[in-house]
Amino acid sequence: MRALKVIGKVFLHIISVLLCIVLFASTLVTMLVTDVKVATNKDNLQKVLSSTLSAPTWQMGPITAAAGAEFDVTSGNLSDVLVEYAYEAIGGSELPFTLDDVKAFVEESTLKDFIAEKSASIISDIYTGEKTTTISSDEIKKLLTENRDLIKKHFDVELTDEDIQTTVTAIEEIPSMKEIQEVGIAAMLTGSNNVSPDSDSDMGVGSANPMADILNTVRTLTSDTVLLICIGACALLVGLLFLCAWNKPYSAMFYSGSTFTLAGLIFLVPTLIAWLASSTWLALFGDIPMVGPVSRIILMLTGGVCGAVTGLGVLLIAGGIVVKVTMRKKKAAKAAVVEEAPAEEIPAVEETPRY
Numbered sequence: 001m002r003a004l005k006v007i008g009k010v011f012l013h014i015i016s017v018l019l020c021i022v023l024f025a026s027t028l029v030t031m032l033v034t035d036v037k038v039a040t041n042k043d044n045l046q047k048v049l050s051s052t053l054s055a056p057t058w059q060m061g062p063i064t065a066a067a068g069a070e071f072d073v074t075s076g077n078l079s080d081v082l083v084e085y086a087y088e089a090i091g092g093s094e095l096p097f098t099l100d101d102v103k104a105f106v107e108e109s110t111l112k113d114f115i116a117e118k119s120a121s122i123i124s125d126i127y128t129g130e131k132t133t134t135i136s137s138d139e140i141k142k143l144l145t146e147n148r149d150l151i152k153k154h155f156d157v158e159l160t161d162e163d164i165q166t167t168v169t170a171i172e173e174i175p176s177m178k179e180i181q182e183v184g185i186a187a188m189l190t191g192s193n194n195v196s197p198d199s200d201s202d203m204g205v206g207s208a209n210p211m212a213d214i215l216n217t218v219r220t221l222t223s224d225t226v227l228l229i230c231i232g233a234c235a236l237l238v239g240l241l242f243l244c245a246w247n248k249p250y251s252a253m254f255y256s257g258s259t260f261t262l263a264g265l266i267f268l269v270p271t272l273i274a275w276l277a278s279s280t281w282l283a284l285f286g287d288i289p290m291v292g293p294v295s296r297i298i299l300m301l302t303g304g305v306c307g308a309v310t311g312l313g314v315l316l317i318a319g320g321i322v323v324k325v326t327m328r329k330k331k332a333a334k335a336a337v338v339e340e341a342p343a344e345e346i347p348a349v350e351e352t353p354r355y
Helices: 002-039 042-054 061-068 078-089 099-108 111-128 137-146 148-155 161-172 175-183 185-190 210-221 224-244 249-284 293-340
Strands: none
Touching: 002 042, 002 224, 002 249, 002 293, 042 078, 042 111, 078 099, 099 111, 099 148, 111 137, 111 185, 111 210, 137 148, 137 161, 161 175, 224 249, 249 293
């Protein structure tokens, strides 16, 4: 009988370990899907892109490496590099205004925020498969109107309401602008606008687009349904751990807590190292290209998910310790009561005399 109990305990421990392995994998997938959703959130993307445009170019590493051969990327920010590239592409020194005028205008105007907002919306659309990002006539008109004074200041061009309307009308007549308003920017970039290859638009690539297929696969793997399935699987596995340790709930808390903590630390430790390294090295060596503010924003977003999972694991372990101590105290108290109880007096049995 005792041997059967030992075998039963060993079997339950093996089952618990196997459940922990599956729980570990499910937790990693859940964190990965959640990180992707957090990173592709439109508001978070806008923060990252705004920081990217304002980040010093020497912090951007590979992003400006290609431009480094032609432009000076040792000073200024990334938007300066993009402005310089665009300035040279449309005529450079032949233009009636200088590069410094353009840079100053971009820094002072709302153009940079407009670009960051639209870029974030485009990336979000590409991820979600939506076609919501367009550039409307009203947006162009608003952009020109609210920066009218800066245009006068830096380019010595005074825009009247009639000039703005004429400009907006001219932009509307551009073929690509019409297509943007019809199908959205993201659909044009990914070729998922279902435009026939025989159509007049040179942006149409038909439905057999490898990029569109890849994006559809990514969307499926990181969809809300997959996330809910992963969360449900984690909850079910934790429940099975408690079922295996029905008389010792603290064991299930130790098992599940250790699994969550380990899974969270696998993501959290590299995140913290990168965060601390970037902050420390940037403070000590300001002229060395290291992880810039953009990366720190991404680390902050993804680190929150890892920290939450790690924190859940630590709480379960701490809760298991409390439950174990409480159960042992109750058991000890019961044992003490039994020991202190007076033994029952057994009534003496009168012997029947023998004759």
